[in-house]
Amino acid sequence: MVRFERTINMPEKILESFNVKHLSILDEKGDTDESLMPSLSDTDIKMMYELLVLSRTFDHQALNLQREGRIGSYAPILGQEASQIGSAFALEKTDWIFPSFREIGVYITMGYPLHMLFQYWSGDERGVKTPEELNIFPVCVPVGTQVPHAAGAAMAIKYKNKRKAVAAYFGDGGTSEGDFHEGMNMAGVFKLPVVFICQNNHWAISVPREKQTASKTIAQKAFAYGFEGIQVDGNDIFAVYKATKDALDKAKKGEGPTLIECFTYRMSDHTTSDDASRYRFKEELEAWKPKDPILRLRLFMEKKGLWTGQYQKEVEGRAKEAVDEAVKKEEAIEHPEPKDMFTFTFEKLTQRQTKQIRDFQ
Amino acid sequence: MPKLNMVQAINLALKEEMQRDKNVLLLGEDVGKDGGVFRVSEGLLEQFGPERIIDTPLAESGIVGAAIGMAVYGLRPVAEIQFMGFIYPALDQIFSHASRIRSRSRGRFTCPLVVRAPYGAGIKAPELHSESTEALFCHMPGIKVVVPSSPYNAKGLLLSSIRDPDPVIFLESTRLYRSIKEEVPEGEYSIPLGKARIVQEGKDVTLIAWGSMLQRALKAAEGIDADIIDLITLSPFDEEAIFKSVKKTGRVVIIHEAPKTCGFGAELSATIAEDAMLYLKAPIIRITGFDAVMPFSKLEDYYMPTAERIKKGIQEVMKY
Numbered sequence: 001m002v003r004f005e006r007t008i009n010m011p012e013k014i015l016e017s018f019n020v021k022h023l024s025i026l027d028e029k030g031d032t033d034e035s036l037m038p039s040l041s042d043t044d045i046k047m048m049y050e051l052l053v054l055s056r057t058f059d060h061q062a063l064n065l066q067r068e069g070r071i072g073s074y075a076p077i078l079g080q081e082a083s084q085i086g087s088a089f090a091l092e093k094t095d096w097i098f099p100s101f102r103e104i105g106v107y108i109t110m111g112y113p114l115h116m117l118f119q120y121w122s123g124d125e126r127g128v129k130t131p132e133e134l135n136i137f138p139v140c141v142p143v144g145t146q147v148p149h150a151a152g153a154a155m156a157i158k159y160k161n162k163r164k165a166v167a168a169y170f171g172d173g174g175t176s177e178g179d180f181h182e183g184m185n186m187a188g189v190f191k192l193p194v195v196f197i198c199q200n201n202h203w204a205i206s207v208p209r210e211k212q213t214a215s216k217t218i219a220q221k222a223f224a225y226g227f228e229g230i231q232v233d234g235n236d237i238f239a240v241y242k243a244t245k246d247a248l249d250k251a252k253k254g255e256g257p258t259l260i261e262c263f264t265y266r267m268s269d270h271t272t273s274d275d276a277s278r279y280r281f282k283e284e285l286e287a288w289k290p291k292d293p294i295l296r297l298r299l300f301m302e303k304k305g306l307w308t309g310q311y312q313k314e315v316e317g318r319a320k321e322a323v324d325e326a327v328k329k330e331e332a333i334e335h336p337e338p339k340d341m342f343t344f345t346f347e348k349l350t351q352r353q354t355k356q357i358r359d360f361q
Numbered sequence: 362m363p364k365l366n367m368v369q370a371i372n373l374a375l376k377e378e379m380q381r382d383k384n385v386l387l388l389g390e391d392v393g394k395d396g397g398v399f400r401v402s403e404g405l406l407e408q409f410g411p412e413r414i415i416d417t418p419l420a421e422s423g424i425v426g427a428a429i430g431m432a433v434y435g436l437r438p439v440a441e442i443q444f445m446g447f448i449y450p451a452l453d454q455i456f457s458h459a460s461r462i463r464s465r466s467r468g469r470f471t472c473p474l475v476v477r478a479p480y481g482a483g484i485k486a487p488e489l490h491s492e493s494t495e496a497l498f499c500h501m502p503g504i505k506v507v508v509p510s511s512p513y514n515a516k517g518l519l520l521s522s523i524r525d526p527d528p529v530i531f532l533e534s535t536r537l538y539r540s541i542k543e544e545v546p547e548g549e550y551s552i553p554l555g556k557a558r559i560v561q562e563g564k565d566v567t568l569i570a571w572g573s574m575l576q577r578a579l580k581a582a583e584g585i586d587a588d589i590i591d592l593i594t595l596s597p598f599d600e601e602a603i604f605k606s607v608k609k610t611g612r613v614v615i616i617h618e619a620p621k622t623c624g625f626g627a628e629l630s631a632t633i634a635e636d637a638m639l640y641l642k643a644p645i646i647r648i649t650g651f652d653a654v655m656p657f658s659k660l661e662d663y664y665m666p667t668a669e670r671i672k673k674g675i676q677e678v679m680k681y
């Protein structure tokens with residue numbers, strides 16, 4: 001019997017590989033890479049700047065009010081303004097937005113009434129009723145659970161053949177929840193018009209980003225679900241805007257979802273109930289200070305002749321006025337009535353609820 | 362003996378049990394470096410290290426699912442869910458696995474797991490931070506549900522829960538965490554699960570409460586000759602203690618902060634009606650939270666059963 005000997009050679013094949021890109025356009029000194037600059041008029045840029053200042057003013061005032069006991073526990077956005085305003089600036093009012101709980105800048109950019117935001121944070125649920133002309137959902141407290149909603153709304157848009165898109169906001173911590181992965185997967189499978197915006201602010205309460213996931217970036221998680229992920233400098237409003245605008249255009253053309261990781265930093269405590277000095281070093285915070293998103297845009301505008309000391313005074317003045325006005329308006333609203341707690345359980349009260357309401361009379 | 366609040370008492374229980382048994386470990390969100398958002402695990406990371414005090418990624422299903430894996434392997438995990446309102450992602454793990462591993466392996470595998478969660482309203486926290494959905498877990502065979510009402514009890518009950526051979530949901534009232542101090546001995550003592558505590562003896566009416574509602578029941582009963590039962594373990598609950606009291610008083614008021622419909626009071630009321638009906642002099646009354654989504658903080662005080670509402674309930678049964 002003849003035995004044939006043959007060498008079998010089966011080299012491993014590379015089936016797929018991916019590269020994770022990082023986009024930045026505006027540096028800390030206020031200089032830009034002109035080749036990457038998105039098309040924005042001077043008016044647009046000023047509007048962005050004014051929204052940044054307004055959001056920071058709101059944030060600051062909310063912290064003051066919390067300290068005075070005038071509102072409840074509050075989740076500040078300090079440091080994350082460019083991630084929020086830059087992305088929301090690319091959205092249209094007809095797009096749908098599913099935020100988490102730290103998105104005051106997104107609400108403000110979309111034109112949500114300021115006094116209603118204070119109302120929400122002061123524990124009055126009448127503040128959650130989004131005005132008719134906006135499609136922004138109320139604050140989502142259970143982390144990550146809004147992600148599949150965004151996929152579902154995007155399925156509806158696709159089904160109805162509309163030229164709209166959906167944006168879902170969440171944090172680095174949110175990417176550990178099962179719902180995040182289920183929503184992302186659906187979006188990939190059905191090639192949905194949705195943009196996932198992760199504000200990687202490096203902390204989920206006391207848990208640092210590197211203990212949240214062993215992945216090098218959050219952006220790369222998209223590739224496992226069959227679509228593109230990109231990391232952007234989250235303190236660079238032009239980069240955030242450009243990435244979001246491109247992703248929205250792509251979504252609206254039917255070319256599927258995108259994950260945008262905004263690389264930023266939570267400059268304050270997790271909420272007013274937290275004390276970050278228990279778990280993170282001051283040096284880290286200090287290192288992020290020069291990367292401030294507002295300072296950077298200001299330097300850019302100054303070089304372009306769009307910013308002067310006088311302009312700054314006006315912008316700050318207008319922001320303060322708007323915020324003070326909103327606080328006054330909110331505080332003048334009468335206390336909710338106890339029976340309000342029943343009103344929106346169902347369209348109509350149940351027999352039992354009708355009886356229970358009598359307890360308040 | 363040191364006077365401790367409930368946070369300190371639970372901390373002490375964890376510490377002593379971890380010293381006694383190397384198989385006990387704690388996992389959850391922010392339990393390590395931060396010591397837990399309520400500081401229940403303060404200092405434990407320093408003492409026991411990151412292999413036993415585990416800061417996990419933000420994933421409740423993962424936390425409980427992993428704790429189940431540890432428990433079936435032979436460890437004694439204590440999983441912390443940051444607030445009861447965030448336990449829902451883990452319900453599949455609790456309902457489909459923790460509750461039935463003993464049963465579906467015919468006793469070959471068991472799940473000695475404790476899931477701790479702060480629960481309840483009263484600290485003006487944001488949405489979903491004030492839930493009191495204990496009845497969900499009581500409905501599920503194979504899960505024990507324990508709700509301590511004081512620091513002393515919290516320590517003794519946590520020791521029993523960790524040593525218990527079956528899964529226990531251990532609910533800690535956020536309102537009680539720092540509001541009462543009590544003498545809590547160091548060292549060994551445990552309080553049995555499944556046994557109610559008679560807090561006060563009386564003959565006119567039986568009040569049944571647990572967790573943070575016990576304080577309000579006590580207040581409402583001032584000047585009334587009431588038997589007050591702190592149920593402690595809701596599942597399995599101490600039927601005998603209830604019957605004994607009902608036979609004496611013939612009148613029952615059940616108090617809980619969860620909504621009325623299908624709240625645990627319904628089970629208690631039905632049990633009394635089934636087995637002690639002939640001893641009743643008056644209808645059983647439930648004073649509870651309302652059938653509404655737990656409101657935001659501005660209406661929180663209106664939602665919670667107050668001492669006045671409980672008093673009205675007592676007056677109602679006393680008419681008979």
Ligand SMILES: Cc1ncc(C[n+]2csc(CCOP(=O)(O)OP(=O)(O)O)c2C)c(N)n1
Binds near residue numbers: 270419450
């Ligand atoms: C399901 C769920 N688990 C736990 C919490 C408590 N919690 C609120 S915010 C938070 C951290 C969130 O981190 P991240 O997603 O990074 O968002 P960030 O707070 O940084 O904006 C935690 C654990 C929650 N709200 N929901």
Ligand SMILES: [Mg+2]
Binds near residue numbers: 171172173
């Ligand atoms: Mg974060």
